[in-house]
Amino acid sequence: MSASKRKLLFIDRDGTVIAEPPDRQIDSLEKLQLLPGAAEFLGRIAREMPYHFVMVTNQDGLGTESFPEENFWPAQSRMLELLAQQGVRFDEVLIDRSFPEENAPTRKPGTGMLAEYLRGPYDLAGSYVIGDRLTDMQLAKNLGSRGIWLTLGHEAPDSIRVEAEGLCGTVEWIVPSWEDVYVHLKEIGGK
Numbered sequence: 001m002s003a004s005k006r007k008l009l010f011i012d013r014d015g016t017v018i019a020e021p022p023d024r025q026i027d028s029l030e031k032l033q034l035l036p037g038a039a040e041f042l043g044r045i046a047r048e049m050p051y052h053f054v055m056v057t058n059q060d061g062l063g064t065e066s067f068p069e070e071n072f073w074p075a076q077s078r079m080l081e082l083l084a085q086q087g088v089r090f091d092e093v094l095i096d097r098s099f100p101e102e103n104a105p106t107r108k109p110g111t112g113m114l115a116e117y118l119r120g121p122y123d124l125a126g127s128y129v130i131g132d133r134l135t136d137m138q139l140a141k142n143l144g145s146r147g148i149w150l151t152l153g154h155e156a157p158d159s160i161r162v163e164a165e166g167l168c169g170t171v172e173w174i175v176p177s178w179e180d181v182y183v184h185l186k187e188i189g190g191k
């Protein structure tokens with residue numbers, strides 16, 4: 001049996017695994033809410049398929065006055081704990097703390113935080129970015145991976161938009177639920 005390269009699921013956090021509040025900042029435990037199916041189906045993927053998980057998230061201004069660290073970590077830790085209860089563990093949790101206007105290369109859709117995955121023994125073509133935004137799909141393109149656009153009750157982006165953004169070859173599925181993510185990955189054999 002030949003050694004196979006590791007396949008990854010790069011997973012967005014806000015709006016994908018946990019609910020994104022109107023102010024887009026999860027800075028208290030009270031604001032933490034797992035999205036429907038996230039823990040259950042990530043757990044099933046973890047148990048049944050060979051993917052490794054990497055969380056990639058933009059947290060604008062984390063560590064500054066507008067978003068102090070001590071307000072961030074309790075909810076972040078609790079989320080990881082709830083996922084771990086389902087057997088979901090992340091190889092890495094990568095957090096970009098810049099503001100959009102800084103145009104940092106580490107900020108999604110930039111791959112600045114993901115250099116080791118571009119170089120290392122990974123099957124990026126067989127890997128996916130799962131997220132709720134266009135920038136997640138652009139990240140998939142920049143990695144040479146494919147994107148799973150998870151809409152979770154929001155309006156699904158139409159094919160014209162996907163085409164206009166040059167993401168036709170990147171966006172593999174646009175799906176409304178975590179169950180669909182699971183089913184699609186299962187169908188392709190989770191290979």
Ligand SMILES: [Mg+2]
Nearest residue numbers: 012014015132
């Ligand atoms: Mg998001």
